[in-house]
Amino acid sequence: MNPSFISNCSSSSDEDGENSHMIYIYNQYMQDMQRRIDNNNMLTQFPRDHQIPQIYRGSVPGHIFINRDREGAHARLYNDDFVDNPLYNETMFCRRFRMSRPLFLRIVDAVKEHDDCFMQRSDGTRRLGLSSLQKVVVVDYDLWIWHAYFGLPGSNNDINVLDSSHLSYNLTQGIAPPAHYVIPSKEYNIGYYPAD
Template structure:
């Protein structure tokens, strides 16, 4: 019988001094007179400290995973501030899972689990408020705001973003080709004036362009089925009864210098 070699990987324990790390974070940003001013906090985490603390309280109340508790060795575990600072640093700077270990004291496996739990908590807390199409009350608010800015009847800004797909399956590479022969995935989104992304749709690029992605999305289902709410407004002395989206020239090419009555009307 051939010799059977068994390899056992022993994981070394790393003393991360999490209590000391928590105290340093509080002195840096969260005490009455922190070491770093408010504009440094906003630059690091892309938000105000008040918003950070509001999200922190909501997440801790929703999922006790984020509350501070004793670990198996009887030591104080990670604080809510450590867990959320890691999340916002990763989301704001697109860094790797273990890149903030020196500051936040999260091992890579814990950091990944922490991010997943945070995303589920945010969806559970804010999903009913933000992950829905505009109702009549929302539409009235949007239309009232854009009308003051000179765009009567506009219900959102529509655009597509092309994302390079880094870890794509090799067998799918041919049908996901983008402009530069790299696999691309398209994200189409509708955003309101207050950055409320109330519609998002992913599609592969490949044979699709922005118009095909728009066509395959459910954005205009209500219009096609006759369920879309009607608005009455005037633009250039013409009456309209359906809202519209503000887009760039990718979706609809216009004439930069219209030289006829027909082209001027189209533009």
């Protein structure tokens, strides 16, 4: 309150002025509280009005769960190939995996030590994922398909690549896309393919 206002007024007017000031402060406080309540209501109503999509974590509702029986597949793989008296003998194992059983197991151990990706983990539902054996078998099979289609590593030398190329076959038959250019006064009508 203004001190000069207090000194110029009588005691009864002092009480009236003080009461009116208190009422003014109270009204300001109530208006501020109402603004905060309105703001809070607006913030809580916004998501309802704008239908913000629900964020799902984990499985999406409505999707079908397919039980792939990973545990059973591991048990069958282990019992067929890696127990003391396996279903498939050493010859069948070598035919299937193109290596001996001890070598395969050394590879599994080395891969597990090299890359954590090949360790068996549990998923979000605490079910065990693929075992290390299953992962290495899949990688071995995929690599076998890759080698069957593209050849063994290092086998794609210049001769093999050119031999499998449709472009080089067509060139040997005299078939080439039209190309006309002149290099120091000599005219060419066939493409020029530099080699290293």
